[in-house]
Amino acid sequence: MPSLSEVIGHDGPRRLLQRLVARGRLPHALLIDGMPGSGRRTLSRGLAGALLCASMVDGDACGTCQSCIMVAAGTHPDLVELPHDGDAASDPSVDLVRDQVVAAARESPLIGPRRVFVLYGVERLRGAAANALLKVLEEPPAGTHLVMTTAAAAGVLATIRSRAQLLRLQPLGVAELERVLIRGGIAPGLAAARARSGGGSHRGLWRDAEDPAPISALRRLLEQGIDSGTVADAVAHLPSREPRNEDGVERTLAAEQRLVCRRWLEQVLQSLRADLRGADAVRAADRIERVLAAIRDLQRNLQPRLVIESLGLSLRN
Ligand SMILES: [Zn+2]
Structure with a gap:
């Protein structure tokens, strides 16, 4: 479950955020500055989990309430996460900022008292997209929190930077x-x-690993429902085994992830099918159904990360 306590490293910033959240004194806009791969995303999601949790514990997410479960599944209606800078086609467009942030911020939160927007790589925001965001930054509606990340705070437009509290992360x-x-x-x-x-x-x-998340480990993690976000992160960092298709044209990153993810799910299926002959046949049949549903979701072009996360949750229930 996304929470501040699951963040690895960054003890100082993490404790500071917990204190501010617990006292209700977190600034409306936060700019997290750190090198890529230093945990900005985990920290942002953990903070979002804490802010949205319905029964917060010491300024952190409880990990068990309905809000926490929805944050983990990526289905919380008051959490808007714009594409991660590791994703394909990720430059935040003006339409995306207008529709997902500016318009949404005008409405009241749907579940709790807060609404959280997470924007990655805001140094890439320029022109109309930046202006749209500024409207929210200048007059953030009550209960609205903007969590922004950057790899280069100096490259963020001064108008954005000056309206956010800067939080620097050290390398891990x-x-x-x-x-x-x-x-x-x-x-x-x-x-x-x-x-x-x-x-x-x-x-x-994560790349060039012989097997970065071997099938048995993936299956174990999924079955235990342990931190399916981590499993999804591993999936997102999979090495591309077939970087080129027949035409020699590079596949898009998302398509590759979907392909590898699907192969893994098929292996999970195979091993579950073996369980059909055992004492736990009914349970195995139920799980096969769920894995098949995940494969169908992948075919419908849902994000591999979301598919794995919701499969992890569904297998745990
Ligand atoms: Zn909670």
Whole structure:
């Protein structure tokens, strides 16, 4: 479940945010500055989880209320997360900012007292998109929180930067990187070796893995419903096994992820089918149904990340 306490590293900023949230003193706009792969996204989602939680504990998400479950599943109506800068076609367009942020901010939150907008890589915001966002930044409606991230605060338009509280993240230490990798399914020995070459960021450490999240580990994580966001993160960092199709044209990142994700789900299916002969046949049949539904979702071009996250939740219930 996204929460501040699940963030690895960044103890100072994390505790500061928890204190501010607990006292209801978090500034309406926050600019999180850190290198890519240093955990800006996990911190942003954890903060969103804390702000939206219905039974907050010490300024952090409880992890069990309906709001927390919806944040984890990516279905909370008061959480708007604009595309991550690792996603394809991710430049925040003016339409996206207008429709998803400006228009939504005018309306009251649907569930709790707050509404959270997460915008990644705001140094890319220019022109009309930046102007649209400024309207919200200048007069944030009550209960509205904007959590923005950047890899270069100096590159963010001064008009945006000056209206947000800056929070700088340090690069992750080797031990912290190792924990991030292990949580993402990398074997401990391999994780330790990779972490040493990380330079403070987990970017690039997932690729070229022999098997970054082996099928047994993926299945175990999914079945236990443990932090399906982490599983989805691992999926998002999968190496591309077939980078080119017959025409030699590069597949889009999303299509590759969908392909690899689908292959894994098919392997999960195979092993579940073997369980049909065992004592737990009814349970296995039920799970097969759910995995098949996830495969159908992938075919409908839903984001692999969302598909895996909701499968993780559904298998746990
Ligand atoms: Zn909660």
